[in-house]
Amino acid sequence: MSGFRTLLYKEIIRFWKVLMQTVLAPVLNAWLYLLIFSHVLSAHIQVYPGVSYTAFLMPGLIMMSLLQNAFANSSSSLIQSKMSGNIVFVLLPPLSNFEFFAAYLLAAIVRGVVVGLGVLLVGLLFTNLQFAHPFWILVFALLASAAFGALGIVAGIWADKYDHLAGVQNFAIMPLTFLSGVFYSIHSLPTFWQGVSHYNPIFYMIDGFRYGFHGISDVNPWLSLAVVLPVALVLAWIALQLIRSGYKLRN
């Protein structure tokens, strides 16, 4: 157990030491989004009755920051260690594959949740948020950061250079995030894009998360859970199998 705890601790310290880049920057980003969008759009849009646009936007922004940072944590840590060669420091000790996996995953979840909390605190400066169903908030925060932490492990192991990671971030995660209802209800999209959004797991992460705050959502939170839980499990399973196989790590 102690080997696992050390690796987890080291992975958390690693991002904490560069707080400016790993936590404060994404929080500032979210603050800018809030400043602009809530100012410009508040007066014009009300997605759900009785919920201001800023309050509607908040859960989406929190979730977006959370999953991007969970992904960034595991993927950038792995690729940095691979490229600099210091990955051997964690490959030589008697850590099991599962310990290795769990440490990187949990550190990613911690980073995601810390950034999410930061965005939440900043958001509270702009608007009053309700916490209608805290349990759902927690469930979706943890599952989404786990899913993207696991995806980050997969991408970090697979990528041979930073460019590969940037590819995943810019050509998969960003489009999926923007087409997931961060800034709007997907009901306001054209029918075709509404249909597409229903195949986007990030949509369910945000929708379920939003339900936790406002008690209103596009789909039933249980349906969101039924999508997000298997997605997280499958991604985690792939990450673990990849570590077990030694792919690009032990060969």
Added chain:
Amino acid sequence: MSSAIRLRGLEKRYRSVHALRGIDLDIAEGEFFALLGPNGAGKTTVISVLAGLARPSAGSAEVMGFDVVRDYRETRRNLGVVPQELVYDAFFTVREMLTFQSGYFGLRHNDAWIDELLATLGLADKANAYTRTLSGGMKRRLLVAQALVHKPPVIVLDEPTAGVDVELRQSLWAFIRRLNREGHTILLTTHYLEEAEALCQRVAMLKEGRIVALDRTDNLLRSEEERRLELVLSSDDLPDSLRGRVLSQDGKCFVLNLPEYGELEAILAELRLAGVGVAEMNLRQADLEEVFLKVMERAG
């Protein structure tokens, strides 16, 4: 005595490269052993397999009786590896690196040993420095310290003195020798053959994934070459009786063949008789480098 390292029919194939073609090797506990060979011979691959950084394609490898694949946890607890590449983690200080490394091995309160390592390796005043600020030699010593945090019975050093200055090299070897005296088994790869000659009881020479020579260092040295006598004489002409021994001549400098020490007396007597004075005399034995080159040539 039982084996610290045991390789049986060990093979490793990368996509297009057959890096190891069936290696059998036993290294006893407490030995100081060198693995020699030209670049690409498979030295680092052997180490990678032992360390669990590469999986064997066929055959087996054991460390202190534990199989590197099946019992990987026990193997890694028994093994300390100093990698060839000068790697470090720029995020952390020297002490943090050593504390983490201890933690990975399940050691939580290792400060006394860490302090001793730092002092012995001359890093005590750098304990709180970030690793990126260390010089190359210091990074190398930190790698040695990291490999030793868990006091492994078997220590593997992959080219530990590549690009390291003489002073550091000597202090490093003094330390490794001490560890060997204290009972640690040492496996070393090096390009500096004089180091292997001075330090190691046995050596194996690798070429293209095969062991082409494996013996005690002194046997290898004896086997390959007869002794030579280098002379600088007062004349550039030798007595007839000695001409048969000449291996090479450059003016008044001669290199003579000397199969037995006993013959030295007779050679000097011949020279005296012929009135030839001896200005300089040198007895030279084959060094490991010559043996190495010959073995490699024969195996070619």
